[in-house]
Amino acid sequence: MAPVRDHPLARGPLAQRANDFLGKAWAKGWLPPPNLDPDALWALAARPYGARAEVVEQSGRSADDVADFRERVERLCAAVEAEADLNPLGRAMAWGQLSRAVKNRLAFGALWQKRPELLVTRLAPPIIVIGHMRSGTTRIHRLLAADPAHSHTRYCDAYHPVPARFGLNRVKAAVELAMLAALNPWMQAIHPMAAGAVEEELAWISAALHHSIYESQWHIPTYSAWSEGRDPAPIYCEMARILRTDAATRGVETKPRVMKVPAFAEDLPALLTAFPDARLVIAQRDPDPVLHSAVSLAANQMAMQSDTCDLDAITARWHRKIALREARMATALDKWHGPVAQATFDELNTDWEAAIRRCYSDLGLAFTPQALSAMRKLMTASKSGQHHAHSAQLARFAEAG
Numbered sequence: 001m002a003p004v005r006d007h008p009l010a011r012g013p014l015a016q017r018a019n020d021f022l023g024k025a026w027a028k029g030w031l032p033p034p035n036l037d038p039d040a041l042w043a044l045a046a047r048p049y050g051a052r053a054e055v056v057e058q059s060g061r062s063a064d065d066v067a068d069f070r071e072r073v074e075r076l077c078a079a080v081e082a083e084a085d086l087n088p089l090g091r092a093m094a095w096g097q098l099s100r101a102v103k104n105r106l107a108f109g110a111l112w113q114k115r116p117e118l119l120v121t122r123l124a125p126p127i128i129v130i131g132h133m134r135s136g137t138t139r140i141h142r143l144l145a146a147d148p149a150h151s152h153t154r155y156c157d158a159y160h161p162v163p164a165r166f167g168l169n170r171v172k173a174a175v176e177l178a179m180l181a182a183l184n185p186w187m188q189a190i191h192p193m194a195a196g197a198v199e200e201e202l203a204w205i206s207a208a209l210h211h212s213i214y215e216s217q218w219h220i221p222t223y224s225a226w227s228e229g230r231d232p233a234p235i236y237c238e239m240a241r242i243l244r245t246d247a248a249t250r251g252v253e254t255k256p257r258v259m260k261v262p263a264f265a266e267d268l269p270a271l272l273t274a275f276p277d278a279r280l281v282i283a284q285r286d287p288d289p290v291l292h293s294a295v296s297l298a299a300n301q302m303a304m305q306s307d308t309c310d311l312d313a314i315t316a317r318w319h320r321k322i323a324l325r326e327a328r329m330a331t332a333l334d335k336w337h338g339p340v341a342q343a344t345f346d347e348l349n350t351d352w353e354a355a356i357r358r359c360y361s362d363l364g365l366a367f368t369p370q371a372l373s374a375m376r377k378l379m380t381a382s383k384s385g386q387h388h389a390h391s392a393q394l395a396r397f398a399e400a401g
Contacts, residue, residue, distance in 0.1 A: 002186055002189070002389070003185060004396075005186045005300075005393050005396075006396070007397070008295065008296050008299035008300065008303075008311055008314075008397055009299050009302075009303040009309050009311060010186075010300075010303065011303050011304055012182075012183055012184050012185045012186070012304070014182050014183055014185075015089060015183045018089050018183065019087050019089035019090075022089055022091075022092055023087070023088040026088060033088075033091065034091055034092055034094070034095030035095070036077050036080060036081060036091070036094060036095055036098065037077065038073045038074050038077045041073065041077070041098055041099055041102045042073070042102060044099060044102075044103075045099065045102040045103040045105070045106050046106060048106075049106060049110065052110075053106065055109075055113065056106050056109035056110040056113055057105065057106055057109050058109065059109040059110070059112045059113040060108075060109060060112035060113070060116065060119050060241060061109070061237075061238070061241075062234075062237070064234060065234040065237055065238065068208075068230075068234035068235075069105060069208060069209060069234070069238075072208070072209035072227070073098070073101075073102065073209065075222075075226060075227075076098070076209055076214065076220070076223050077098065078222075078223075079218075079220040079221075079222045079223035080094055080098075080218060080220060082222070083218075083219055083220050083221060083222060084218040084219050084220055084305075084306065085219065085306050085307075085308045086218065086305055086306055087306055087307045089183075089304060089305060090217075090218070090305025090306055093217075093305055094218065094305070097206075097214075101207055101209060104162055104207055105207070107162045108161075108162060108241070108242070108245070111162065111163070111245070112241070112245075117248075118244060118245045118248050118249075119241055119244060119245075120244070121244035121245070121247055121248040121253050122253060123243065123244060123247055123253055123257065124253065124254055124255055124256045124257070125256055125275075125277035125278060125279060126256055126257045126258070126259055126275050126277075126278050126279070127144055127150065127256050127257070127258045127259070127278070127279045127280075127281065127363065127365075128258075128259050128260065128264065128271070128275065128278045128279070128280055129141045129144070129259070129260035129280075129281045129283060130260070130264055130265055130268070130280055130281065130282050130283065130329065131260075131262065131265065131282060131283030131284065131285075132265065132283070132285070132287075132294070132322055132325060132326075133262035133290070133293070133294050133297065134285070134289070134290050134293030135283045135284065135285035135290050135345055136283045136284075136285055136343065136344070136345040136348050137260050137262060137283045138191075139348055139352070140260070140281055140343055140348070140356075140359075141198065141200065141259075141260040142198050142378060143352065143356055143375050143378065143379075144258040144281070144356075144359075145198045145258045146371070146374040146375045146377075146378045147258075147368075147370075147371035147374060147375070148370050148371070148374060149255065149256075149366075149368065149370075149371065150255055150256050150257070150258050151247070151250075151252035151255035151256065151257050151258070152198045152199075152257065152258050152259075153198070153199050153200070153201055153204075153246065153257070153259065154170075154195075154196050154197065154198070154199060155173055155177070155193050155194060155195055155196070155197055155198075155199035156169045156170040156172070156173035156174075156195045156196060157169060157199075157246050158199040158201060158202070158203040158204065159173060159176065159199075159203045160172050160173055161203070161204060161207065161242050161245075163245065163246075163249045170195050170196060171195075173195035174195040177194070177195060183304065184300065184304055186300055186389075186390075186393070187300070189389035189390045189393065190296065190297050190300055190390050191297070200259070200260050200261050201239065201259050201260070201261050202261045202262075202263070204238075204239045204242045204243070205235050205238075205239050205261060207238065207239075207242065208234065208235040208238040208239065209227075209235075210227065210235045210263060211223055211224045211227035211228065212261070212262070212263035212266075215317075216297065216298045216301055216302075217298075217301045217302055217305055218302065218305065218306070219302070219306065219309075219313070221317075228266065228324070232266075232267045232270045233270045233273065233274075235267075235270070236267065236270045236271055236273070236274040237274065239274065240274045240275070243257065243259075256279075262325070263325075265325040265326070265328060266324065266325050266328050266329075268328065268329060268332030268333070268336075269332055272332070272336065272338075276338075277338070278338060279338065279339040279340075279341075279363045279364075279365075280336070280338065280339065280340045280341070281341045281342070281343060281359055281363070282329075282333070282341070282342045282343070283342075283343060283344075283345070284342060284344045284345065285344065285345035285346075286345075287322060287326075289394075290322060291315070291318060291319055291322060292394055292397075292398070293390070293394060294318045294321075294322065295311070295314055295315050295318050296390070296393065296394060296397065298314050298317075298318060299311060299314050302314065339362065339363045339364060340362065340363075341358065341359035341360075341362035341363050342359075342362075343355045343356070343358075343359055352375075353372070353375075356375065
């Protein structure tokens, strides 16, 4: 049983103990503090490749893509050091995420140097769910992914994307999720996850250091502003390379991949350039509950990693973010002439079957009995899912005022 989450900035008891221990261990010299210097991150990641490190960094990528990632590492590390005010646990988590991003960058380059055919894998036209976080995108995503005619990204392949033998990525993901659940007892209520379950591609754009996952955990306004104003094409080029690798490795390249990341709404032109044959499903919900739920998610992540979080500042940041994404999404969709369907949060609650049937019709897809059966099983199982606890948390926060 998770403890009662009595405030958006509540912190789990194990996270507090881990934070206290790390601070003490570093102060007494029992453990070295994580080094977030970019050169140190690169040196650690490059060690297994020796003199080949520069070659594998560039393998399969354009010079612009290589330079973009290099600059992102520098700027993100600088923003974390100057602005995030991380506590010991936050610093350890930041090091883990950033070091993984750089290590995976080189590991993918080494793989593509050995197997360049992965980069030209022919993909079926994807189905991409577009909308704000907490607007019903997850429900639409998982319903469409339940269709056996479609493919989807699994959590283990999202967060451990470099292919590994013997299902090791799935084992790593299961261990990682167990550790995260212990540190953050409300995580599964806010965003249910399992090692082999359907997952969004947020980790893939984060692997190229898109700002979205990092700004939801850390106060890094300088990096967010710089990244929002920068052409995201290199990020989506890397995402497409990872997608092709994943599809070929798992043998699902002939099935349309159902994808979603709320940050797609910010970057639709670059996303649609990378996937020009995409079909889009637009999720819609009233902005007030979207804001409250987004703030709850971000506050939950940030409170674990910093002792100086400000709920008003988090709320203002996500109010601006939602407005930015709404404006960019509207502008991009005005210029898009491909297949588009829409589904509202309310109609998914009242009659999800009708909403999904209409989406299939609008996208020119066959809604088969097998798809309907799989979706009904999913919705039946979701009635006892942990995500209902988040609604109770939001109601409690609203009552507290």
